[in-house]
Amino acid sequence: MNSLQKKVSPLEVAKKQIDIAAKYLELDPGLIERLRYTKRELIVHFPVKMDNGGIRVFTGYRVQHNVARGPAKGGIRYHPDVDLDEVRALAMWMTWKSAVVNIPFGGAKGGVQCNPKEMSLQEIEHLTRRFTWEICLMLGPEQDIPAPDVYTNPQVMAWIMDTFSILKGYSVPGVVTGKPIELGGSLGRFEATGRGVVITALEALKFLKKSIEGARVVIQGCGNVGGIAAKHFDRLGAKVIAISDSSKGIHNEKGLDVQRILDYKAQYQCFLCESKEETEITNKELLELDCDILVPAAIENQIVGENAPRIKAKVIVEGANGPTTTEADEILNDKGIFVVPDILANAGGVTVSYFEWVQNLQELIWSEEEVLDRLTRIMQRAFNEVLEISISKKVPMRTAALVLGIGRVAEATRLRGLYP
Ligand code: NAD
Numbered sequence: 001m002n003s004l005q006k007k008v009s010p011l012e013v014a015k016k017q018i019d020i021a022a023k024y025l026e027l028d029p030g031l032i033e034r035l036r037y038t039k040r041e042l043i044v045h046f047p048v049k050m051d052n053g054g055i056r057v058f059t060g061y062r063v064q065h066n067v068a069r070g071p072a073k074g075g076i077r078y079h080p081d082v083d084l085d086e087v088r089a090l091a092m093w094m095t096w097k098s099a100v101v102n103i104p105f106g107g108a109k110g111g112v113q114c115n116p117k118e119m120s121l122q123e124i125e126h127l128t129r130r131f132t133w134e135i136c137l138m139l140g141p142e143q144d145i146p147a148p149d150v151y152t153n154p155q156v157m158a159w160i161m162d163t164f165s166i167l168k169g170y171s172v173p174g175v176v177t178g179k180p181i182e183l184g185g186s187l188g189r190f191e192a193t194g195r196g197v198v199i200t201a202l203e204a205l206k207f208l209k210k211s212i213e214g215a216r217v218v219i220q221g222c223g224n225v226g227g228i229a230a231k232h233f234d235r236l237g238a239k240v241i242a243i244s245d246s247s248k249g250i251h252n253e254k255g256l257d258v259q260r261i262l263d264y265k266a267q268y269q270c271f272l273c274e275s276k277e278e279t280e281i282t283n284k285e286l287l288e289l290d291c292d293i294l295v296p297a298a299i300e301n302q303i304v305g306e307n308a309p310r311i312k313a314k315v316i317v318e319g320a321n322g323p324t325t326t327e328a329d330e331i332l333n334d335k336g337i338f339v340v341p342d343i344l345a346n347a348g349g350v351t352v353s354y355f356e357w358v359q360n361l362q363e364l365i366w367s368e369e370e371v372l373d374r375l376t377r378i379m380q381r382a383f384n385e386v387l388e389i390s391i392s393k394k395v396p397m398r399t400a401a402l403v404l405g406i407g408r409v410a411e412a413t414r415l416r417g418l419y420p
């Protein structure tokens with residue numbers, strides 16, 4: 001992240017978004033005030049034994065934003081830049097997201113300030129287990145259910161589930177989602193967010209009367225979200241012309257061999273240009289490529305006021321949370337770029353997390369077809385509900401999604417009333 005991107009606080013962006021949506025919702029000012037605050041925040045500083053025998057102290061966070069519609073739900077990320085305001089913003093976006101797809105969850109997020117790339121698997125396990133113990137008073141299938149996020153994965157979820165189960169004295173699979181299938185994970189969860197990105201991209205193309213066949217796609221980030229989205233765009237006949245990781249990207253105007261590139265990256269943690277048509281590209285250049293669909297699928301603050309005027313994509317589908325600042329949003333809107341906002345585009349993950357939780361609580365196992373069929377129907381319905389608001393209120397898709405999500409959360413909060 002460069003110094004310019006660092007200046008934009010995700011929490012400021014999230015709060016500005018509430019103000020924008022509030023203009024279209026006739027809400028009591030006191031209710032809006034409640035939504036601007038997170039409900040519960042826990043900051044922990046905890047020791048971890050490192051491989052060299054030394055002890056390091058890490059800082060972690062768990063934040064619940066709103067639980068009016070159901071248990072708090074949201075991922076845990078391991079990243080050096082994690083801080084309280086970022087986790088607060090991400091928790092807020094989780095609340096709106098669950099409401100946009102109309103599933104009975106509230107919003108939460110967690111994170112540990114660390115660099116997992118410089119840690120061994122054993123150190124990551126120790127960190128995960130101790131962090132779980134530190135925040136376990138907030139967790140539980142009825143309370144707060146973590147999932148994977150940046151640099152956490154099904155193995156990390158397995159360690160959280162195991163630690164929580166040891167503390168309880170019995171197995172509690174429903175305490176996390178995104179677990180390995182062997183531990184009660186749902187078929188289709190690993191692919192869900194990437195698939196959801198592609199489902200909403202297809203809906204956007206349908207609305208814009210454009211075809212996926214031959215569409216030029218650029219993807220920032222090749223992790224769980226970006227990597228899976230790339231494979232599905234490729235399978236549908238689109239041309240993925242560029243993809244990146246945190247250090248750089250690879251670009252081929254004629255279309256990349258997605259499977260080969262992702263296999264190589266998985267094995268060697270980098271990209272390899274195999275022909276003269278394939279060239280290295282920076283993340284900054286990648287975002288500004290001329291393309292039909294741009295999928296930011298890495299971290300926040302990637303499309304900002306400075307680079308937004310140079311974005312040439314026709315459609316942006318936000319796989320990442322908060323990749324676009326409010327200043328950039330206005331510029332993209334003026335340029336006529338169709339944006340499928342994060343709280344809609346990447347809601348496939350929380351949707352299948354909900355399916356996983358339901359299966360755990362009811363001790364059911366759904367087939368992959370059943371999961372995908374339900375996911376597709378929910379994502380298509382949510383896209384079209386947001387589109388309808390966007391058309392009827394003449395507002396961009398992001399404002400429409402916020403109006404839908406915040407409106408539902410506000411109504412649930414109002415109906416529950418105020419205790420005492
Ligand atoms: P991941 O750890 O699997 O992958 C992250 C990717 O981003 C990697 O390819 C990494 O190299 C790249 N990256 C990291 N820092 C970068 C930087 N500064 N510039 C460019 N690329 C960078 O994480 P993920 O689960 O794919 O999450 C990606 C985004 O999607 C995050 O914003 C996350 O909050 C969001 N998201 C994830 C899920 C999910 O189910 N995993 C659900 C909803 C939203």
